[in-house]
Amino acid sequence: LTERTHQAQRMESLGKLAGGIAHDFNNILAIIVNYTDFAIEESASNPGVRDDLTHVRTAADRAMSLTRQLLTFTRGDTVQPQDVDLNAAIAEVRAMLERTIGEHIALVARPAPAPLIVHADPGQLQQVLLNLAINARDAMPDGGSLVLEAGTVHLDGDEVSLQPPLPAGAYARLQVSDTGEGMPPSVAKRIFEPFFTTKPRGRGTGLGLSTVYGIIAEAGGAVNVYSEPGVGTTFRIYLPLAEVAGAAPVPARPAAPPDGD
Numbered sequence: 001l002t003e004r005t006h007q008a009q010r011m012e013s014l015g016k017l018a019g020g021i022a023h024d025f026n027n028i029l030a031i032i033v034n035y036t037d038f039a040i041e042e043s044a045s046n047p048g049v050r051d052d053l054t055h056v057r058t059a060a061d062r063a064m065s066l067t068r069q070l071l072t073f074t075r076g077d078t079v080q081p082q083d084v085d086l087n088a089a090i091a092e093v094r095a096m097l098e099r100t101i102g103e104h105i106a107l108v109a110r111p112a113p114a115p116l117i118v119h120a121d122p123g124q125l126q127q128v129l130l131n132l133a134i135n136a137r138d139a140m141p142d143g144g145s146l147v148l149e150a151g152t153v154h155l156d157g158d159e160v161s162l163q164p165p166l167p168a169g170a171y172a173r174l175q176v177s178d179t180g181e182g183m184p185p186s187v188a189k190r191i192f193e194p195f196f197t198t199k200p201r202g203r204g205t206g207l208g209l210s211t212v213y214g215i216i217a218e219a220g221g222a223v224n225v226y227s228e229p230g231v232g233t234t235f236r237i238y239l240p241l242a243e244v245a246g247a248a249p250v251p252a253r254p255a256a257p258p259d260g261d
């Protein structure tokens with residue numbers, strides 16, 4: 001457990017450092033974008049220069065979207081937690097994915113039988129699901145299936161795979177599974193570190209899962225991963241259920257799936 005706490009602290013300080021750098025970079029990039037736009041306007045008579053400047057502008061845009069990703073979990077002021085139904089979150093993300101994920105991947109949504117209310121920022125939740133789904137897609141270049149699932153679960157408080165650890169109680173659980181290439185333990189244990197990526201240069205930022213981790217930990221939840229090379233990967237997100245009048249009753253421990261957590 002001590003090692004786990006250490007790891008959590010290390011990620012937190014790395015995250016803060018990255019957030020500070022991202023903030024400064026964002027300001028610098030805003031200046032670059034501004035002056036590039038001026039220069040593009042002024043280069044109307046010189047197509048060659050105009051072309052070059054357009055490349056600068058595109059690169060600056062990419063850099064800004066990267067820093068924006070970093071800032072989402074370090075700048076708390078834009079986060080507006082509210083009661084959100086995870087079933088609705090899954091439906092929205094499913095609709096977005098249907099257009100982008102490609103026909104070689106079967107997309108399956110398994111919502112919970114009743115609304116599943118948690119207290120979180122809806123935009124951040126969507127980002128969590130999208131980041132997990134995009135990684136799943138990248139892990140299945142030759143096709144496969146991607147399953148988004150929501151449900152409730154009772155935790156005993158001694159689950160060692162959860163990062164960070166959670167007290168015993170009833171939780172909402174979001175699951176994102178793929179039948180992709182999976183990962184060896186040496187990769188799986190580093191995936192939540194900011195900037196850790198196995199993707200080729202220019203393809204991966206290594207920020208997707210550290211963002212997921214930051215958002216979920218901030219919302220009082222936890223995450224774990226099960227992966228087997230050649231078989232696939234399952235991410236599970238646990239979030240405290242919101243106290244809502246008329247909410248669905250949570251099944252007691254024996255009714256939870258016998259999946260070891």
Ligand code: ADP
Binds near residue numbers: 136178187191199208
């Ligand atoms: P990025 O996607 O930019 O590499 P992430 O933080 O999202 O950054 O992911 C870090 C690494 O975790 C990936 O490079 C990949 O090696 C591994 N990974 C994440 N999701 C999966 C998955 N569903 N299947 C296999 N490997 C994965």
